Amino acid sequence: MIIKPNILVTSYYDTASTQRALDRLASIATVRRPVLSEFSSEDRFISALQGVQIAVVSGEVCDERVFKSLPHLRMIACDGVGVDHIDLPAATRHGVIVTNAPAVHDANGDFVMGMIIAMVRKMLIADEGVRSGKWHDRSRYVSRDVCGSTLGLLGFGRVAQAVARRARGFDMPILAYSPRASQTAARELGVTLVSFQELLTSADIFSIHVTLNDQTRGMIGEREIAQMKQGAYLVNSSRGAVISERALVNALKDGRLTGAALDVFADEPPPLDHPLLAMDNVVLSPHVGSDTFGTFARVFECLVDDVLLFLGGKIPRHVVNPDVLNSLNPSR
Numbered sequence: 001m002i003i004k005p006n007i008l009v010t011s012y013y014d015t016a017s018t019q020r021a022l023d024r025l026a027s028i029a030t031v032r033r034p035v036l037s038e039f040s041s042e043d044r045f046i047s048a049l050q051g052v053q054i055a056v057v058s059g060e061v062c063d064e065r066v067f068k069s070l071p072h073l074r075m076i077a078c079d080g081v082g083v084d085h086i087d088l089p090a091a092t093r094h095g096v097i098v099t100n101a102p103a104v105h106d107a108n109g110d111f112v113m114g115m116i117i118a119m120v121r122k123m124l125i126a127d128e129g130v131r132s133g134k135w136h137d138r139s140r141y142v143s144r145d146v147c148g149s150t151l152g153l154l155g156f157g158r159v160a161q162a163v164a165r166r167a168r169g170f171d172m173p174i175l176a177y178s179p180r181a182s183q184t185a186a187r188e189l190g191v192t193l194v195s196f197q198e199l200l201t202s203a204d205i206f207s208i209h210v211t212l213n214d215q216t217r218g219m220i221g222e223r224e225i226a227q228m229k230q231g232a233y234l235v236n237s238s239r240g241a242v243i244s245e246r247a248l249v250n251a252l253k254d255g256r257l258t259g260a261a262l263d264v265f266a267d268e269p270p271p272l273d274h275p276l277l278a279m280d281n282v283v284l285s286p287h288v289g290s291d292t293f294g295t296f297a298r299v300f301e302c303l304v305d306d307v308l309l310f311l312g313g314k315i316p317r318h319v320v321n322p323d324v325l326n327s328l329n330p331s332r
Contacts (some may be wrong), residue, residue, distance in 0.1 A: 008054075075310050156186065
């Protein structure tokens with residue numbers, strides 16, 4: 001009798017959008033999708049994963065203790081791009097393959113452009129004005145143009161490139177900085193690759209698209225913001241900890257920055273007394289830049305493809321801790 005491997009899905013992604021992909025595993029694995037309350041603490045998360053070989057996770061922290069407690073775990077498939085909640089060295093030491101699903105860029109590209117327009121054109125301020133009877137407060141709603149403003153992209157991966165494709169329609173000069181930027185992609189998109197310093201000093205709208213790691217944590221602080229154009233705008237849809245929120249608040253208060261748009265925070269959700277929540281020149285959203293039904297479906301098709309490769313004794317396409325392959329046969 002062949003015993004099917006156990007797969008646990010902790011992802012909160014919309015069930016209707018993702019079930020079709022998971023159904024591809026039904027004949028070769030036992031798939032369980034408990035309610036989210038089962039993962040409300042690390043102990044409950046560990047308990048739910050006992051005897052599980054493959055976990056499909058969202059933002060659950062997977063650290064040394066988790067890996068030590070789950071000797072049967074062989075693979076973690078993350079339901080998006082970011083893997084900063086996974087201790088990758090610990091996963092590698094315990095022989096656990098970690099994959100991501102880089103299929104969120106188009107939704108994020110749409111979302112970032114929407115945030116830029118809402119931020120620069122003061123859409124939320126205008127909305128509040130209409131609702132509170134301030135229709136004629138015209139001077140409050142006047143803004144600069146999005147069209148023609150210089151867009152600076154910190155990072156030049158899939159999401160940044162998706163933003164660049166959309167920004168071209170607004171006739172925006174586009175700059176980007178990334179140590180690993182593709183010259184070919186930059187040329188095709190009409191993007192000028194510049195130094196980090198030039199990006200800081202030249203962008204009217206500074207948009208952050210880097211993964212969170214030891215090099216990028218706190219990358220945009222008081223010194224970097226001080227070098228930005230007077231009156232520039234800042235957008236962050238990557239990870240909150242890339243920015244010093246204290247420095248951002250101060251820059252918004254003293255006018256160094258005109259506005260900000262944030263889909264992410266250092267602590268999520270942010271406390272209700274966080275000063276950013278009281279500022280009308282800040283557009284905020286609850287880490288939903290990639291949350292569309294279409295993206296959910298594409299992400300799960302991507303991660304299920306990798307799970308099927310793994311179960312078939314092959315190497316998944318999107319392994320983020322490749323060192324584990326040196327000591328592990330994926331069919332193990």
